[in-house]
Amino acid sequence: MAKRETAMIIYIDTPFKEEQKTLLRSTLKADELIFKDELPSDDERLSSLLKADILLGNPKPVDWLQQAQNLKWLQLYSTGFEYYSGVKIPAVVTNMKAYYAQPCAETIVAGIMALYRGIDKYDTLKSQGRWVGYQAREKLQLLFQKKVIILGAGGIAKHLGNILSGFDCGVTFFARSAGEATLHTIEDLEKAIPDADIIIGTLPGTKETAGLFTTAMINKMNADALFCNIGRGNLVEDEAVLIDALITGKIGGAVLDVTAREPIPEGHPLWDCPNTILTQHSGGGSTTEYDGIAAFFLENLERFKQGNRLKNVVDLAKGY
Template sequence: MIIYTEIKLTESLKNAVRETADTYTCIFEDELNSEEEKHDAIRKADIVFGNVKPIHLLDEAPALKWIQFASAGFDGYRKLKTNAIVTNMRDYFSGPCAETMLAGILALYRGIDEFAILKQEKKWVGHTIRTNLYLLSKRQVIILGAGNIGQRIGKLLSGFDCQVAFYARSANKAIINTPEELLQAIPGADIIIGALPGTAETAGLFTNAMIDAIRPNAIFCNVGRGNLLADESHLVDALMNKRIAGAVLDVTAQEPLPSGHPLWDCPQTILTQHSGGGNLTELEGIVAMFITNFKNFESDRQLMNTVELERGY
């Protein structure tokens, strides 16, 4: 029995995997000497831990019984034909992602991004900036997505007495259920936050008309998927011409963002470079989740965070 791991781990974390799965042969990508060895290991693997590239290798693994992704998202893997059980890191990244959004919103509202630039320039503006600062308290917020990340963001914002409305097709917490209802609700929001998974239904969901409906003192945020926007250039245009107050973007349509991309030059825009789920003990938590699920797998118990590839969640 073979576990193939494609995630860079410290030696102590590798040992934790080996000790837990002591009856398995544990193969780690960074210990292999060639692509041929990697391909052979995946073909023979019973369990895959991590996000294998190239993706098609997973369809060439006839013994594969379980895939544990090291991420919450798995957009590129949705066309796999594997019969293996598939699990992701669903809730693990919800806390860091929510804190990233909150940090970005507060940075814009309280001028932290501007103060950082002033520090670099060694420029004191003092009291003149005070009347340009916003308060988060009691803001009207729309969160696109009522899953773990969306709900975690809502919980944090509730501490600021924000009024939060969720958009989702069928979730109980959602009071906005259709794109038409969303378009009608956007003009009343101070903050719109995307926290949707990548599915055929969510790709391009946020249309140019919706961007145009954002009021001038409101901000747009996205920690879900970069393809949420039907046309990212329309958001760029709204930011450059100050038709909206700013943006906090953890995800973008193209990643990594090229050096010449116009988003780099947009005012009042915070780009967190798809690092929203990161934290100091990220790898430890990912391995802990794998070990918990491995014990479930070995005991024929239900695995945590199972997903349906075609549905995207």
Template sequence: MVRAPHDPQASDRVTLPPDAGLYVELALDVAEQDRLRAVAPGPVWFAEPDSASADDARVLAESHIALGNPGADRVARAPQLRWMQLASVGIDRYVGLDWPALEGRLTVTNLGGLFADPVAETCLAGILALYRGVDVLAGLRAGESWSKLDVRPGLRLLGGANVLILGKGSIALRLAELLAPFGCSVAHFARSDGHLRTRQELDARLPEFDIVVGLLPDTADTADLFDRRRVDRLRPGAVFVNAGRGTLADETALVAALASGRLGGAVLDVTREEPLPAGHPLWSCPNVILTQHTAGGSREETERILDLFADNCRRLADGEPLRNVVRWSQGY
């Protein structure tokens, strides 16, 4: 798997007391809890995800290490906290904190490229499902309707498709690898090293692409990047995929383009509102596959999170830079 390069900085190294306490806010079984006790430098406290317990808040405030995604307000009121390993790639929950003040004492690491394989595979699966009519056929099966002659003429081949991937992180690079055997032509939109680097280049070349895949973080630069004007610039029959952040696209414009038949489909792992409320047009919009923010999931998800945490614990003990340190000035 291709991984984005690591850029060590002084903040990647964290100094802790030898008996530093660990606060864990994850759903874990007994064996997983025992594994954490074996790698933690000091006592370990386990809390349920999104805990509202006053006892949990007190322990977090007294801990030096946190694993999971505790509430932002609780993190801000945890003066002893020195390192927080998120159980996510996204950092949206914590963006509003005073990082110019906090960053001097608190280092945050996220999951980096841990979800590259599952998210890339979900994107590919969704694209293939639309191209090969799997979504339509699944619905026909549910209704016991044999419609071979209606479905077959509309099936498409992925081979040779022109694909634009928004972003060039670990997921984007992995998806490009998965598309290569299909003979797809892949371009990246990325400010520093993309084939397209500016919004002007994006606007000029958007109509060239059969598939556009959003894999961007939620920043001021990426929010509403695909407004109505850019949705309208997608070529007729194009497939739009978003497995980055729900703020990327104007969903009203996307629904209109799909309902009219101008776009060939959408694969959406993320939406602006999650869970998607009952009655939302995306539930009934044609040619839409909703994967409900499951793209990063796998049976090995928790094990892989603990693997990363254990490796960072070893790095911490050996004085090495931690992996996947969040750069708050960059927004990811």
């Protein structure tokens, strides 16, 4: 990649607050920065996107990006990019890779702990002004030494493994070829499921992972087991089967950051599922989320201008 001396037109489709905008403006005085949320109409947004050299964000609709044939580099602010699968643009594409791994891992562990220690029920009792006290104790469980299967062996999975090791959990990873995994096939996974206390999905949304967690697997879970998902909602082959298992008590509960439909519509049965924590695809969030995105972009932008290889290059066609 050749070194670039000229000023860049940078279109920013990321919901930054004023502090991140100020940082970018003060750092990139020679470049033209165009913030999507400061443009009054879709026509102006599309026009700005099409003339940009660099795009920071996840633009929608998809056909806007398809038209962006002037782009040299697209920096997504997400890890996942299946929304853009098959889009053909001349730009180098980069994502945030494992940036969200720690908050996602903490979200799932927090949800598990909430179920095991009855925090969700205590919060309901608080809103009702009801005291149950001692009688609740015998239903509380421990995360300590639970058997956990993690679907995936990427950044989130590794962070989860680190956290769960502090609870002396037995952690087994499922992945096709990753060295950390000991479960490599669907048959291996199906055999392991009946002994698992917790199953956690961390897989990205690809053709290979869609529907990977099948109805047969749900039916193999033991009655106290938890199903958790922090990857993509389409991991579950049939969400209605999972919902039925939760409502009828065939499994112990669920922690779901992602679901088949998002937002979950009003009246959807998931809202009333017992022993279910819904974190509404917020698992990667933190108070410093957008500060980190801005900092990473500036680091990668310096690489771009110097003609060096960018960090976190991905292939929209391949899905990784």
